[in-house]
Amino acid sequence: MTYVTVKYLMVFSQITRKRKELIPISEGMTLQDLMDILYVKYGRRFKKAFGEDLGHRSALITINSKVKETPYILNPGDEILISHIVGGG
Amino acid sequence: MGKLIFNYEKCTGCRACELACSFHKEGVFAPSKSRIKIVRIDEEGLDIPIGCEHCDNAPCITACPTRALSRNSETNAIVLNPDFCIGCKQCMVICPFGAIHYNENREIFYKCDLCDGSPECVKWCVTGGIEYYEGIEEFPRRKSADRIQHFLLNLPKSTRSIATGGGNKE
Amino acid sequence: MTFDYGGYAGKTLRIDLTKGKIIKETQSKPKLEKYLGGRGVDAKILFDELKPNINPLHSDNVLCISTGPITGLLGPTTGRINVATKSPLTDIYGNSNAGSDWGPELKYAGYDNIIIKGRAPKPVYLCIDDEHVELKDAAHLWGEGVFETTLTLQEEQRGYDTKVAAIGPAAENGVLFCSIIFNLWDAAGRTGTGTVMASKNLKAITVSGSGELRVADPERYLEIVRDGWLGVLNDPGFLMGEHQALGTPICVNWGNAQGWLPTRNFRESTFEGADSISGEEFRDKYSTRSSPIPGGRACMSCPNRCKRFGRIESGKYAGTRGSIEFEGIAAFGSKCGVSDLEAVFHAYTLSNDYGMDCVSCGNAIATFMELVEEGVLEDIDKLGLRFGNADAMVEMVHRIANKQDKLGALGALGAYKAALKIGKNAVDYTTSVKGIDTIACDPRVAKGFGFTYAISSRGSDHLRTHVVFEMIRMPPEIGKELFGSEGACDLMSYDGKVRMVLWHENLAAITDSIGSCRFMHASYYAQYPVPELLGKLRNKKEVNSIKYHDWISAATGMKIDYKKLLEIGNRIVNIERALNTRFGMRRKDDRLPKKFSKPIPKGPGKGQRFPKKQLEKMLDEYYTSREWDLKTGLIKKSELIKLDMKDVLDDLDKKKLVR
Numbered sequence: 001m002t003y004v005t006v007k008y009l010m011v012f013s014q015i016t017r018k019r020k021e022l023i024p025i026s027e028g029m030t031l032q033d034l035m036d037i038l039y040v041k042y043g044r045r046f047k048k049a050f051g052e053d054l055g056h057r058s059a060l061i062t063i064n065s066k067v068k069e070t071p072y073i074l075n076p077g078d079e080i081l082i083s084h085i086v087g088g089g
Numbered sequence: 090m091g092k093l094i095f096n097y098e099k100c101t102g103c104r105a106c107e108l109a110c111s112f113h114k115e116g117v118f119a120p121s122k123s124r125i126k127i128v129r130i131d132e133e134g135l136d137i138p139i140g141c142e143h144c145d146n147a148p149c150i151t152a153c154p155t156r157a158l159s160r161n162s163e164t165n166a167i168v169l170n171p172d173f174c175i176g177c178k179q180c181m182v183i184c185p186f187g188a189i190h191y192n193e194n195r196e197i198f199y200k201c202d203l204c205d206g207s208p209e210c211v212k213w214c215v216t217g218g219i220e221y222y223e224g225i226e227e228f229p230r231r232k233s234a235d236r237i238q239h240f241l242l243n244l245p246k247s248t249r250s251i252a253t254g255g256g257n258k259e
Numbered sequence: 260m261t262f263d264y265g266g267y268a269g270k271t272l273r274i275d276l277t278k279g280k281i282i283k284e285t286q287s288k289p290k291l292e293k294y295l296g297g298r299g300v301d302a303k304i305l306f307d308e309l310k311p312n313i314n315p316l317h318s319d320n321v322l323c324i325s326t327g328p329i330t331g332l333l334g335p336t337t338g339r340i341n342v343a344t345k346s347p348l349t350d351i352y353g354n355s356n357a358g359s360d361w362g363p364e365l366k367y368a369g370y371d372n373i374i375i376k377g378r379a380p381k382p383v384y385l386c387i388d389d390e391h392v393e394l395k396d397a398a399h400l401w402g403e404g405v406f407e408t409t410l411t412l413q414e415e416q417r418g419y420d421t422k423v424a425a426i427g428p429a430a431e432n433g434v435l436f437c438s439i440i441f442n443l444w445d446a447a448g449r450t451g452t453g454t455v456m457a458s459k460n461l462k463a464i465t466v467s468g469s470g471e472l473r474v475a476d477p478e479r480y481l482e483i484v485r486d487g488w489l490g491v492l493n494d495p496g497f498l499m500g501e502h503q504a505l506g507t508p509i510c511v512n513w514g515n516a517q518g519w520l521p522t523r524n525f526r527e528s529t530f531e532g533a534d535s536i537s538g539e540e541f542r543d544k545y546s547t548r549s550s551p552i553p554g555g556r557a558c559m560s561c562p563n564r565c566k567r568f569g570r571i572e573s574g575k576y577a578g579t580r581g582s583i584e585f586e587g588i589a590a591f592g593s594k595c596g597v598s599d600l601e602a603v604f605h606a607y608t609l610s611n612d613y614g615m616d617c618v619s620c621g622n623a624i625a626t627f628m629e630l631v632e633e634g635v636l637e638d639i640d641k642l643g644l645r646f647g648n649a650d651a652m653v654e655m656v657h658r659i660a661n662k663q664d665k666l667g668a669l670g671a672l673g674a675y676k677a678a679l680k681i682g683k684n685a686v687d688y689t690t691s692v693k694g695i696d697t698i699a700c701d702p703r704v705a706k707g708f709g710f711t712y713a714i715s716s717r718g719s720d721h722l723r724t725h726v727v728f729e730m731i732r733m734p735p736e737i738g739k740e741l742f743g744s745e746g747a748c749d750l751m752s753y754d755g756k757v758r759m760v761l762w763h764e765n766l767a768a769i770t771d772s773i774g775s776c777r778f779m780h781a782s783y784y785a786q787y788p789v790p791e792l793l794g795k796l797r798n799k800k801e802v803n804s805i806k807y808h809d810w811i812s813a814a815t816g817m818k819i820d821y822k823k824l825l826e827i828g829n830r831i832v833n834i835e836r837a838l839n840t841r842f843g844m845r846r847k848d849d850r851l852p853k854k855f856s857k858p859i860p861k862g863p864g865k866g867q868r869f870p871k872k873q874l875e876k877m878l879d880e881y882y883t884s885r886e887w888d889l890k891t892g893l894i895k896k897s898e899l900i901k902l903d904m905k906d907v908l909d910d911l912d913k914k915k916l917v918r
Contacts, residue, residue, distance in 0.1 A: 009512050011504045013539050049499075055797060056732045057495035062516065065863055084499045086513050087730030087782060101564040103557035104360060108333040111471070112481070118332050119367060119471035128419050129360070131443040132410060134547050134556060134568025134582065192469065213333075215492065215562040 002076035009083035100218030102136030106210035265475035266814035277377030296327035298771035301343035318378035327774030331363025336776035338559025349694035353450030358558035368468030427614020430457035436619035444582035475816030489803035508538030518863030529862035532598025545569030589699030590621025596646030693718030765828030846892030
């Protein structure tokens, strides 16, 4: 079976109680499919934390350090990073 | 019957409640004139809100020789009548929570009266460090259920309010 | 209250340590109208009362500690305190800012600011208890760490109700970058303010106040403040939990993902060990409280709670505890290549206890590590100074604080002065601008930050502007509306960045001067007009925002609108510039270190650099907007007249320091 690595930053790691995990993928699976799995797995609070209503401050998903749209087809070994956008300390 | 609940684990020590209280009651910003106090224990990183618990069997009422302290039947608050107060400080000494403050400059006691059922401090507390419950019976049940829920689901306690509302009260 | 303006306590404390004299003065109204308070008033006091050519550690140096008009008045984030002096680290204008509840307490005691001059014949501390102000013997505290000093003084006085500002043994030893530490954890860290305080034989300042503060228009004030709180609470950044989740250490992993986390003394800008020194790691392993804000603590009246408290329970560094913050983690962590969070936390707490600035301390160590690796500096004391050596780093903190052995004594000078002393091409490895080392954000990736480093009045620093605007994917429409270019919202673009920096710089001067926090106008963007613009974009009917102009007006009774607010900000930037002009700063000093013209080797910022030519172009635009002379960087006469700074103009004109 092939896997992708999903890394959770900030509040996401708080909700999932994990900093990263391996998720098995099947051939042709898109980022959207993966997100649907995660939404089910971690529930309402996880989904809400994406903050679709927050506009520019909504969550950011990068794959191998690049921002990707949801139709993106996952490749084995991809590293998916789920975080918010913050700036400065 | 209302009650203020002090959640020290949620308090960040911002002391907005102190200022809101003194401004609401006295029209000035002065923590020394606030009915509620935050004790900031910097060395341990703890902030502990201290205010009147409005005890049913209140030692302060018993201790008061001039009956300046009495219970308001509507809000269940113990209130101070400054006209009767002789400044003996018995209430201050006997209070197990240290909730009655005395201002040396003006020789006046400050005592929480629950703002007639709508406490100002609660309105300014963004983390839920101070909460006001009309029906106190509900509170321990909810707290306990929360704990069990988190235990059963193996969730960290902290997920409750941060993820969704930036730490706002739910 | 006898003072005409609301909000202010109304009194200045003047301390002459040489004579042991304490004078209480009424605040000057015109000065407040022009400079508000805090950073603005401090800069003016220094301009008026400081002899420019003195040694910063001479007894004639002036140390100003100031609050602002809205400090301690229930508004969001009103717990800041400003410290200004001539810096021993940079030999120019030195200024630093801390947040806690020390500042408000000073106002409740009845004083807006303290001006300290002279040198006490023996160690003393200043005790302020409402109207009782006295200098007390500090013999028993001299040589003690910040923690011991603070706790002893609290025990001796009113316990937790006594707020303490203290310096540590490093400052007494003359380490040039020492901090004044407020209430154990909050440092007015940079530019060596603590060293100046130590040179005056002043160990600590304790404050407890039972007084009250009034505002000019209470009803309106409360309304404005409530609007401000809601503005913060409804800000998208606040709602997603920018600082509530992890505090400022949230930036470790994020900076690494965006490619601006300085690594191994800015050799790279991504750190492979970022996750193990991240805010997430700190929360999971060391936070003392689990619910609901892990270890979160706040300054006075602040909903943001960006401080994180933690403790190490076991192992080599067991017992280490304290408040941690991003800059310190980056300084001892990624900059030194150390991925052991316990060592970083320990070094951080040590430098707090010694009373040193953790940023400068970490930078000095990182620079030495690079110099040793490059063969420019010999590891004379055989510490094994190499990137990633955590033990050597912790040992260096001890040595610098005590000026022990050769490297310790060198490190105590700060990275830049040490490099000058080492000679050869050592300076090329430092990241200093105007003598102070760069904070934790790689300017080659974040262009607005980079430009800020070059122009900052206190040297390489982001807090003069805090242009987070470019980092947070702001809608391009807002960049266009406010700064004339969509590029302002793009991290690696140069477009619109000068205008963006200008706006931020003016507002930052305001927040420092009134006693509010940088995070409100930059980071959350709760300050007018950004929430209004965002609301318009999303068709929101009701928008809450912070309006500093209304806020100051309602608190003090002055009449200030948004335009005038920016003008005051501009004036404060100019008074600081005037001050620095006297210290010899010209256009040639507004520069970036050589290091940043080399491209970044890897990561998301690969190939990025900040070319000198680009900087010069931006400086031209910046000087033109500020009305400063393009060739020299001196302020133009017309600008000073326009800003109603005749007295400053006359003084500068005598010395031929205006154009």
